[in-house]
Amino acid sequence: MQKNITSLNALNWDDLKFFLEVARTRKASNAAKRLGVDYTTVSRRISSLETALGTLLFEKSRTNGFVLTAEGQRLLSYAETIESTLHMACEQVSGSGVALSGHIRMGCTEGFGSFFITPQLSHFVDAYPAISVDILPLPHFISLSKREADIVIALERPEHGPYVCCKLTDYTLRLYATQDYLDSHGPIRQPSDLNSHPFVSYVDDLAFSSELLYLANLLPGASANLRSTSVIAQYVAALQGRSLAILPCFLAAQDPRMIAVLPEEVEITRQFWMYCREDLRKLKRITLLWDYIREVTEMNHAFLMGEPAPLRFRQPLAAER
Structure with missing residues (x-):
């Protein structure tokens, strides 16, 4: 019992942020870029976390990078829950202005992302300047589990996973x-x-x-x-x-x-399907963008179905400016 108390006291909660990024990117160098630090800082924080927990979280491979051990896999689910809970807590105790700020990554098929979603998002960020959005119009599968994106628009509905999903449009x-x-x-x-x-x-x-x-x-x-x-x-x-x-x-x-x-x-x-992780769906900025995409897509139903209709944009409310 004393060992567990000592380990918990020695734990730096900020190390979990480094653990999550390495687990998602599988490379300390990529995690360092996303966190805005150098490689040695990431390596040091991972070692600190492993020491505090008294276990090996990653096995390092030249070909596969940082691979989670069985203990690392178990920690990952808990760390993601902590991360989501912290996001929710910050929104609950912060004012609405803080809640409607932050960063969102949206993954989307290449054509739809480039010719429909990106023009719509240019209007969204104009209406909500405190929210920044990355659009990833990549012609391959985007992983939500690795947090490569917060929201995904895809051709197929996900078969399983802790996701909230809706049919976006034909x-x-x-x-x-x-x-x-x-x-x-x-x-x-x-x-x-x-x-x-x-x-x-x-x-x-x-x-x-x-x-x-x-x-x-x-x-x-x-x-x-x-x-x-x-x-x-x-x-x-x-x-x-x-x-x-x-x-x-x-x-x-x-x-x-x-x-x-x-x-x-x-x-x-x-069809296009839109989905995101259940824990992220409750965040206000995610809800805002989710509802916005659904609204502008419904507004452009005729355009998307090939009828003679122009691309339309939602006019932001005066309160959003």
Whole structure:
């Protein structure tokens, strides 16, 4: 019993912050960058925590970095609970001005993040200047468990985990080409005509979601002579007038250079899901951004479904300025 009391008294609670960052990034150098300190400080704080607890929390590997031991895994869940509780406590005892401040990271698919979410967030941070937002429009899975993001917008609903999740919206994709392409290639009057036309599409085995593999499912006879993991790269390639591309309407329909081909016959509907960790969902700044994204998405339903509608922005209330 005396040993436990001594260990607790020797524990520096601030060391848990360093532990969490190393556990999430698996590299002391990356943790140091996120915390704004040097590598030696991170290493020293981790050693201090291990000494205070009397156990090894990480095994160090040249290839895998800092790997949590079984004891480290057990501590991680407790440390995250402490972190969330501290966030909630600060909001409860602080004024509303403090509660509506801080930093949020939002992960999102590349096209939606770049062409819809980022423009909307530029208006959000203008209305709430005390809140800073990182948008991560990356074409790969973003881990909430490693706190790579606080909120994620994805093509698929998470199968399990301590998450709050909602369907954000449906959206439409259609087949697009430039006028130059249509003028210089054979006529396209029906879907069977597409078998002789070149496409730009995803790299099948590198697609981060099966929801992206619509070309093979919709047009089995079509061939892609140029492929990319980036929907923006596909969009730019189609603009060169040498291939067709299936693109989200929120990306291509607002560009007058892009023309929808067989819009009635070639149309795909997909969904976006928004989710975050249960413990973070209660934070006021997370709730504010969550509700804001849902509102502006609903406001732009027609735009996202490929109907002739402009991109709309929510007008902030005077009290938000």
